Amino acid sequence: MRLLSAAALAFTVTLPMTTHADEALDELLEARHGFYQMLAMNMGTLAGMAKGETPYDEATASRAAANIEALTHYDLPSLFVEGTASGQIKDSAAKPEIWTNMDDFKTKFGGLVEAAAGASEAVKGGQDKVGPVVGKLGGACKACHDVYREKS
Template identity: 80%
Template sequence: MRILAATAIAAFTFLPLAATADDAIKDAIEARHGFYKMLAMNMGTLAGMAKGEVLYDEASASRAAANIEALTHYDLPSLFIEGSASGQAEDSAAKPDIWTNMDDFKAKFAGLVEAASGASEAVKGGQDKVGPVVGKLGAACKACHDSYREKS
């Protein structure tokens, strides 16, 4: 009887910890999705201008690039917590390789930070200025996706 009671107490004691860990994983994935959605929206503005599908507007281009610059000041790798990989957590496209190659993953994010640096100024002066910025940003995104994102 004591063993059963001790087991029940232990189970109920650790249950909130499990819920908290699950909540942390869900929150981290949701935050990652938000980060990438904001990145995609701003990249879409720039890519549309670079392709000529959206009329070039210097203020809009600079604002979109500045938003990307601001996003890269967030510590995105900190949202890749243990247990949030594809196959471990719902709605995650993060390959498990992230956790075995965290230094490389962080280096690839640093590549995005570098590509975004100065982008808000670099897109000024005409539509022809946007394409090279989009190219640098896109290459940085692709470098990470190729290694660490499941194909959907």
């Protein structure tokens, strides 16, 4: 009976810690998703202009590119913590390879930072200026997604 009581007590003590840890991981994943939603929204604005699907507007293009530049100053890799890979937490597309190749993952994010640098100025001057910027940004995204993101 004592053993059963001790086991029940241990379970009750660890349950709140597990729940708290799960909530923290959920919050990290939510923040990660928010980052990518903002990135996608601004990339969509630029891509629409580059393809001619939406009229070129210099102020809008520059603002979208500036938003992407600002996003790359956030330490996104810090949101990739153990326990948030695909299969470990609901709604994650992060491959487990991120955690075995964290230096490469950070390097690939650095590629996005580099591609975004100066983008807000580079999109000025006409629709023909937007495509090359979108190409650089998209290439940086693809380089990471090809290796570290599950196919949807």
